[in-house]
Amino acid sequence: MSQVKVSNAAKAKVAEEIKFDILTNVPEGDNELKRSQIARAFISDTITVPTKEMYSYALLASLGDDVYHEPSTAALEAHIAKISGKEAGLFMPSGTMSNQIGLRTHLMQPPYTILCDNRAHIYKYEVGGAGFHSGAAVTPVAPSNGHHLTLKDVESNVVYGPDVHFAPTEIIALENTLNGTIFPQDEIISISEFARSKGIKMHLDGARIWHVAAEIGTSLKELLDPFDSASLCFSKGLGTPIGSCLVGSKEYITRARRIRKLFGGGMRQTGFLAGAAAYALTYNFPLLARVHALAGKLQKSFEEIGVTILSPAETCMIFYDAGSIGSTYDEIAERGALLPEPLFLGGSRVVLHIQTSEDAVNDFINLIATIAEEKRKAGFIKPEIQVNGHQDVYVRRAN
Ligand SMILES: Cc1ncc(COP(=O)(O)O)c(C=O)c1O
Structure with a gap:
């Protein structure tokens, strides 16, 4: 109880200052506009939004406190662990935190090195987190085939042995899908067998491993068998608002849970987020096949128009060369934004997602065909250039 007598008017004044009606700023119509824009945005799959059905289902989840025990979250963690063939799982707020805690939990005492692809998210887009959180050096390796690291690439860059000049490789971190x-x-199995023979841990950034499972019809367990730990995201291809899951052995996840708390990632009423993830696993995962088919259609049409593809549509992304039709990414994005129903385009990377509409794909193809035709009429002749495999010659966004 306050010692000084405070008037009710003063308390009411404080309450008046604090209150905030967010719905006057975000009327319902704006959300519908947002949904229609997302259906026409090719920038990333992190922009997908929760549907009303997802929210309705998610709100039925339990109301526990996850630092102690949150039943729906614990059930989700157990389910993800089971389908991954691992002993335990840990719900995380983001893919970055999941990767960084995943790495930190393996790493006990520097000096050490993490070996990864030089295009890997953990190396390029996690703010130097391996150095900051784990005191780890990183060996970024350019894949010699331009597509994925091979055992040979790994063997020739891994660090071990008695030479005191070097920080030994403690983790090989792979990413699947990558771009x-x-x-x-x-190849993953060969790298993993090599790693195990040297006592090196294997971590997977599986933010989009769902796409691999959907595309090649292989179980998560089989895909994750070669790894000691893996991070799987719900908020990208699967379309939830938030959430990732780290999986590994029971002992590893017990330590990761403490490090998550240390990082400030111990969350409270996460049940509805777990509910959204469960909804996504059941109803959104099956939609990925359509996404991949649409990406394949986009690529085929681009090729027919004469566009050079820098990295093909193996799942939900393609990278293309605007210069191959005499245009630029800025010009294409500006023209897309001026359409009666605008398209939202980035650079060379094109990402399709579960909320991409087929009309948007058709409009994008027509836009590219129109620009290519204009450029041809203006005298543009496509130069004879060699595209070297899947080289990282494009600008890649962080998410
Ligand atoms: C492959 C990959 N890993 C990790 C992340 C990090 O996820 P988040 O943005 O949730 O931190 C991303 C982000 O898109 C990603 O593409």
Whole structure:
């Protein structure tokens, strides 16, 4: 109780200052506009939004506190662990936190190095987190085939042995899909067998592993068998608002749970987020096949128009060369934005997602055909250039 007598008017004044009606700023119509824009946005799959059905289902989940025990979240973690063939899982607010805690939990005492692809999210887009959180050096390796790391690439860059000049490789971190491409499983197995023979841990950034499972019809368990730990995201291809899951052994996840708390990632009433993830696993995962088919259609049409494809539509992304039709990404994005129903386009990377509409894909193809035709009429002749495999010659966004 306050010692000083405070008037009810003063308390009411404070309450008046604090209150905020968010719905006057976001009327319902705006959300419908947002949904229609997302159906026409090719920038990323992180922009997908929860549907009313997802929210309705999610709100039925339990109301526990996850730092102690949240029943729906625990059930989700157990389910993800089971389908991944791992002992335990840990719900995370983001893919970045899941990867970084995943790495930190393996790493006990520097000096050490993490070996990964030089295009990997953990290396390029996690703010130097491996150095900051784990004191780890990173060996970024350019895949010699331009598509995925091979055992040979790994063997020639891994660090071990008695030479005191070097920080030994403690983790090999792979990413699948990477830029939408599928890592051949036999190569992963070879790298993993090598890693295990040297006592090196294997971590997977599986933010979009769902796409691999959907495309090649292989179980998550089989895909994740070669790894000691993996991070799987719900908020990208699967379309939830938030959430990832780290999986590994019971002992590993017990330590990761403490490190998550240390990082400030111990969350409270996460039940509805777990509910959204469960909805996505059941209803959104089956939609990925359509997404991949649409990406394939987009690529085929681009090729027919004469567009050079820099990285093909193995799953939900393609990378193309605007210069191959005499245009630029800025010009294409500006023209897309001026359409009666605008398209939202980024650079060379084109991402399709579960909320992409077929009309948007057709409009994008027509836009590219129109621009290519205009450029041809203006005298543009496509130069004879060699595209070297799937080189990282394009600008890649962080998400
Ligand atoms: C492959 C990959 N891993 C990790 C992340 C990080 O996820 P988040 O944005 O949830 O931190 C992303 C982001 O899109 C990603 O593309």
